[in-house]
Amino acid sequence: METWVGLDFVLSEAKKHKIRLILSLSNNWDAYGGKAQYVKWGKAGGLNITSDDDFFSDPTLRNYFKAHVQKVLTRVNTITNVTYKDDPTIFAWELMNEPRCLSDPSGDKLQVWIQEMAMYVKSIDPLHMLEIGSEGFYGPSSPGRLQFNPNTFSQQVGTDFIRNHRALGIDFASVHIYADTWVSQSITDDHITFVKSWTNAHIEDAENALGMPVLFAEFGVSSRDSGFNTSFRDNLVATVYKPVLESSKRGGGGGGALIWQLFPEGTEYMDDGYAVVLSKAPSTATIMSTQSKRLDMFSSSCSWRWGCKKRKDDEDLLDHDEL
CATH class of the missing domain: 3.20.20.80 (Glycosidases)
Structure with missing residues (x-):
């Protein structure tokens, strides 16, 4: 009970x-x-x-x-x-x-x-x-x-x-991304290469084969992996975020991406290796916050299968190449 x-x-x-x-x-x-x-x-x-x-x-x-x-x-x-x-x-x-x-x-x-x-x-x-x-x-x-x-x-x-x-009865597609479990537990460039192709393939198939949005409902990298550092995690997060944002900008099937997993301070004793404490990872927090704001902006002007309204001039300034 x-x-x-x-x-x-x-x-x-x-x-x-x-x-x-x-x-x-x-x-x-x-x-x-x-x-x-x-x-x-x-x-x-x-x-x-x-x-x-x-x-x-x-x-x-x-x-x-x-x-x-x-x-x-x-x-x-x-x-x-x-x-x-x-x-x-x-x-x-x-x-x-x-x-x-x-x-x-x-x-x-x-x-x-x-x-x-x-x-x-x-x-x-x-x-x-x-x-x-x-x-x-x-x-x-x-x-x-x-x-x-x-x-x-x-x-x-x-x-x-x-x-x-x-x-x-299934309304949207769900996908997870764990290159460090599926490819290798040692951090390599192969992880990023895989994540790019995996993310793009599923957005493409969600749009063309399924006709529904796709949510990358879990993704992350373990701090226990050999060669782990925060810069690599930031690169991984940005690699997932970029095609999702590109899809959102054109009213495509990229519905979002949820990092595994956010922890508040004081709960690190439950960390399985994938914990992200935002107060201790400011660079990761910035990437996540920026992505959220951009997705919110485009979701207000774009909708799945209906395309996008004309973007305002100031929206053109919000490029994301730095991700």
Whole structure:
């Protein structure tokens, strides 16, 4: 019960500060329970299941998850008295953080789950947007795009960026960027090269193949990586931001990019290596603030699929080549 009240408080505080939230409904990884917890419950209930990936296919486990979804979406906030599914503070729902199904590289099992759960979420809450939470790996449906994957393993994890996002009920595409996990944990120029191609490819596919915006919902670099320094992180952030801003300027599909992860002072003990404390990283803070202001400016004059109004003369001065 305390967990629910804690989430009520988060939503209440976010509303006060005019912050919109994306709430993830599950996790591929063990943190906070994840799909493995559903499997544990299933085994305890006598189900004959052998893999965490059975979360996606076992009818009982799917019903467990649906019960959880219904519980979350229909909860009434004890502070604001607003039902979650009616709360505009929630920007969107996320089906799962970084879903993978290694037992089925074809992607069929995960695709069926995405479609079923997307329709279920929408049956309860047709108003909020919904995204998958995907990392963005290309799969069998788009062999011509496999070249943009960071490695061969990524095309064997049961995900398929373009196919997954064609599921009914999915409103915008989600992509993550972790070159230091996928390419190499030693900082090299290859990271920047990969990030450029990865970001541009997904903006292009969001616009041309999917017809929807794309949000780079997580990206970052760990301070624990060999060769890490703040200058490299700033370069990485700018590398992600630039094509997103270029897309926004023309009313394209680049919806935004969210760095993983911001920490307030005093909470560094929870740092997983990716923490950014803005008061201690002024150069990174400046890049983020500048990007936010520019995106706000262009979003007021540009809209997805409708193009842009004529820019004012003073807007021409706000170039971003220095990013």
